Amino acid sequence: MVDARDYYMELEISRDATQDDIRRAYHLAVRKYHPDVNKDTGNLEVFLRIQNAYDVLSDPVRKSAYDADLPPAPDQSDLLKIASYSSRSTIPRLTEPQLLYILFELSKPQDVTPVTTPPLNVCLVLDRSTSMQGQRLDTVKNASIELLHQLNQEDILSIVTFSDRAEVLFTGVPQNSLSQVETQIQRIRTSGGTEIYQGLASGITELRRNIDNNHINQLLLLTDGRTYGDEQPSLELAEEAAKDGICISCLGLGNNWNDVFLDGLAMRTGGDCQYLAHPQEIKNAFYNIFSKLTAIYAKQINFNFSLQNNVEIAEVYRLSPEPGRLPHISPIPAGALLNKTNLNIIFELKINPFGKETKSLTVLHGELLFEITSQVNSKSRVAIHIDLPVSNTCIPEYPPLAIINALSNLTLYRLQEKAKQDLANGDIATATQRLTHLANHLKNQGQMDLANTISREAESIQKTHKFSQEGKMKIKYGTRALLPSRILTNP
Numbered sequence: 001m002v003d004a005r006d007y008y009m010e011l012e013i014s015r016d017a018t019q020d021d022i023r024r025a026y027h028l029a030v031r032k033y034h035p036d037v038n039k040d041t042g043n044l045e046v047f048l049r050i051q052n053a054y055d056v057l058s059d060p061v062r063k064s065a066y067d068a069d070l071p072p073a074p075d076q077s078d079l080l081k082i083a084s085y086s087s088r089s090t091i092p093r094l095t096e097p098q099l100l101y102i103l104f105e106l107s108k109p110q111d112v113t114p115v116t117t118p119p120l121n122v123c124l125v126l127d128r129s130t131s132m133q134g135q136r137l138d139t140v141k142n143a144s145i146e147l148l149h150q151l152n153q154e155d156i157l158s159i160v161t162f163s164d165r166a167e168v169l170f171t172g173v174p175q176n177s178l179s180q181v182e183t184q185i186q187r188i189r190t191s192g193g194t195e196i197y198q199g200l201a202s203g204i205t206e207l208r209r210n211i212d213n214n215h216i217n218q219l220l221l222l223t224d225g226r227t228y229g230d231e232q233p234s235l236e237l238a239e240e241a242a243k244d245g246i247c248i249s250c251l252g253l254g255n256n257w258n259d260v261f262l263d264g265l266a267m268r269t270g271g272d273c274q275y276l277a278h279p280q281e282i283k284n285a286f287y288n289i290f291s292k293l294t295a296i297y298a299k300q301i302n303f304n305f306s307l308q309n310n311v312e313i314a315e316v317y318r319l320s321p322e323p324g325r326l327p328h329i330s331p332i333p334a335g336a337l338l339n340k341t342n343l344n345i346i347f348e349l350k351i352n353p354f355g356k357e358t359k360s361l362t363v364l365h366g367e368l369l370f371e372i373t374s375q376v377n378s379k380s381r382v383a384i385h386i387d388l389p390v391s392n393t394c395i396p397e398y399p400p401l402a403i404i405n406a407l408s409n410l411t412l413y414r415l416q417e418k419a420k421q422d423l424a425n426g427d428i429a430t431a432t433q434r435l436t437h438l439a440n441h442l443k444n445q446g447q448m449d450l451a452n453t454i455s456r457e458a459e460s461i462q463k464t465h466k467f468s469q470e471g472k473m474k475i476k477y478g479t480r481a482l483l484p485s486r487i488l489t490n491p
Helices: 019-033 044-057 060-069 135-148 175-186 196-208 231-243 259-267 279-293 401-424 428-444 448-464 469-480
Strands: 081-086 098-107 120-127 156-162 166-170 216-223 247-253 273-276 296-306 311-320 332-338 343-351 360-372 379-391
Touching: 019 044, 019 231, 044 060, 081 379, 081 401, 098 332, 098 360, 098 401, 120 135, 120 196, 120 279, 135 156, 135 175, 135 279, 156 196, 166 175, 166 196, 196 216, 196 231, 216 259, 216 279, 231 247, 231 259, 247 259, 247 279, 259 273, 259 469, 273 279, 273 469, 311 332, 311 360, 311 401, 332 343, 343 360, 343 401, 401 428, 401 469, 428 448, 428 469, 448 469
Parallel strands: 120 156, 120 216, 216 247, 247 273
Antiparallel strands: 081 098, 098 343, 156 166, 296 332, 296 360, 311 343, 360 379
């Protein structure tokens, strides 16, 4: 539980935070909680506590006195089980850069009894542009109505529809007026083009009306088209939403949406992006997302870390439960941990040459910030410190099996990414060679449908010199779905 005197926890920063860190955290908190700045989430009591914490920590004299009397940070490692694996037990002293992989496996401690997840604050942001007409919109309506009937009394559901403008269909769901809400959903009609920013902004506004630590705050965006000219403002909006504890998940329907853009929206908030090839998949996608929301043990999990000068982050991937690429910049939003499913994240680190006097290297240092959904004072943190000895010789060693399994499917996923880059560079031969290699590996794993799709795409590329839109989507999200399949879990 949060100590009432822990000003660092009030600002959500570590105890070794610099004055720049303190100022940055304070300004973020002002935007979120000051009643005069943010009408939706402003909270005077919370803001006064934050202001008091900042007044002390920003004054070197008062901070020094406060730190001297500050009790040791509470040990909260019993709230979250964390296992880490390194691809090497020692770091060889080399004259060129080398790669190092660190895998984190987060799980609910076995002796912690699963608890009922707090109520939901969910907003559906639904594309109703002209391209959604017919079966697509009809299926969305039916799936939304079914979701409506899965809600508990304390849950909050809002629906926003958008084309080239947004409309708030309703805010909240009174249990005694479900029939009226169903009628509103059935009256949705298609028109206009696709401007995702309009829908996203309205959806976030609706969620902010009910934001508090007692709810799971989730925006679910469904679209079948591309937005033009508002991608960057939308991404910036997602970054602001993440600071408010809002998670954005995206569903792309068909083959004509921008996968890079929707991945970016989800990535910035710890959410995920899914590819739906057919309208029939919408109902199941809604159900799966809702089921996961009702099984969350810890939310708003963030890696807050610092790196030594000779250590760089090359890539970060969440391998499970929803696989995808994560941002490189601290804090990294990792999403949520479910009661019965591990959260696995792998860091690909670039280790640059270091001096002869270096005996050991700190490759990751910081803390894991998270909120346990069952606790009133839920903000918690656990220190993260990975320090490896340096060796003067490069001794071959086998990585832990967990790392081998993680990299096995990650390598396959990245083959399709490299093939796309080859095509962008005009190297058709290398692109088709990579895809053929990928298809052969998948056949050996028994993934025949996906392997055949890739083989056909490789043949088509030799003629057209480009990916088909359908092939690109199926290969990208098909190989991504394999990422969690071979990760070892805690016994």
